[in-house]
Amino acid sequence: MGGLVRVAGGALELPGGAVVRFMRTLRLPESGTHPLPPGLGAFPLRAAADGPDGADGAVDQGPDGGGVLLPVLQREAVWLGFAASAPVALQVRAGAVCAVSGRPWSGRLAQDPQNYLVLPRQPWLDGISSGRGTTRQFVATPPGPGPAAAAGARLQLQVFELRAHARARAGAAQDRAGWGAARPGGRSGPVPGVPLAAPAPGEAVRVDAAATGLGAGGRMRQEVYPDPRPLDDWRDEPSARVWVHLVSAARWEQVTGRPAPDSPVDRAAYASAGLPWFAHYDEDAPDRPDPAT
Template sequence: MAESARIDQNTVVLPGKVRVRFMRTLRLPETGTHPLPPGLGEFPVRAVADYPQSAPPEWLRRGGVMLPVYLREAMWLSFGVDSGEPAALQVGVGKVCAVSGSPWSDTLDRSPQNYLTLPRQPWLDGINSGKGTVRQFVAVPLGMGATVEGQLTGEETWGGLQLQSFTLRPAVLDAWRAEEAARRAELARGAAQFGGWGAAPPPAPGGAAPMAAAGAAMGMGAGGTMRQEVYEDERPPTDWESSAAGRVFVHLVTPPQWRLITGEEPPPSPVDRAAYTRAGLPWYDYYDESGTDLAPSEGLASVQPVGEWLGEDHTPWQQPSPDQVKLLGDAPGKPVSDGDW
């Protein structure tokens, strides 16, 4: 069985040294294609098992972590791997793969690819639904049919997000470490000869409706479209372990639920979108010349935006100017319980 994840402040750390942060961001309009929206800070993350008296019994059985989201609030996932070691990460939305649109699987598949390769994939802002684009992760209630899960399966049983990490086989990892050590030694020799150089890592941007399961809160729907590639794995499938190193279930909690369960106040509602753009603050575009973009998922491409269920979005919007778009690219913690899901 996969090992449990851990919490390091607001970062979920999965076995395989994979670190995932849940970033608040601006919600995009559901028409047009946009640059990557900025990060507006982390969502607070808490272990469900720390609240045995106030968390729903079903959540306690599933284990994992929870974070508070507002209706129609958007998020993106920021990834890191300690020491830069290669890892594979599956991302599910209501146990539907956010990369392939396939049902959740305990194994890595290549036809179609149902995982991300790290550290090449620095973040994921939404479901892989177009060539070179994704549809933004947007939180919606279960029971309306607006979630990706509801539209593709006809049911809304799980909600939330699911994460599962895989590592390289030991012999492959040892070979990678040896190559990395040789590369670093060569860089050190060059730096000593020419006075040093280095590149800083890129900054982060950022019919009838299905019935909701008892105790479920929020799931992920599809929002606006943005430019982002989901990279194809360049390694042979045999490089990866056949079973997951670790996994975690991420429950999305409404602000009132968050107060009742944790006794804490949730973060304030996201900043006004037009005010952010008028202030001249940055948006982002990321390009990796050597990476190959995965083909879009036919199933995910058919997912309708949440506005089809929740109505037109009347929140003010102002398109960023071209000079606001910045180009990017070319630890122990508290254990998290895992349960049945």
């Protein structure tokens, strides 16, 4: 392992030509299954070690730190948008859980159930598998006591490249099959298809928000496209792995030396989408009056 990971132009660039953007959306109510919420632009992103001097650069891939930062408010949810110039397999870890399968995390690729995404065929991931072809949003929760709170909410990405024999016969056409259907907020991706088989009810493992600071929010349908290749086409070890830290606006400013940009997610955005606005969303509003004034 040790492929270069870098932040460039607000996106995370991974080995194999994969690109990940972290996109804003609205938090869905935690009861019921809801339509896909709109995309509201990308979160600012920077390497954790950059400090105040710049947003772009190489990313530290240390096992317990480094990685990248994005400032997430309680009234926001995160979805991951993908692109790739060649086929790669991407794993997404949320706490002790594989976000793709909903099962306990394993850093090895598996297909029963499939615990990774195939890029560029997969255009996005909205959250953590909750069974029956649904997913629960990636959201940040107020930190609790203990050492986990200091780490904040974290995702981990691992990218695997094809072996040489698979690259020689791989064609990008099969990975692009089905692209082109428009989705809310400017999303585009595969036309509706058959969801990947999900764990039976009760088998999906949920993120422990109190322990990780990463919450599993509202539920929606999630299309995850099965890998058409044999598992042996992929390398055994990841080319790179990187932590993604969802931090508060205050923590962002502490690390970077600059305030987090204003968020377009506000009460009006919720009203426009016909979604409820909860009182605790006001607690992190950027336009609160300074109590000293």
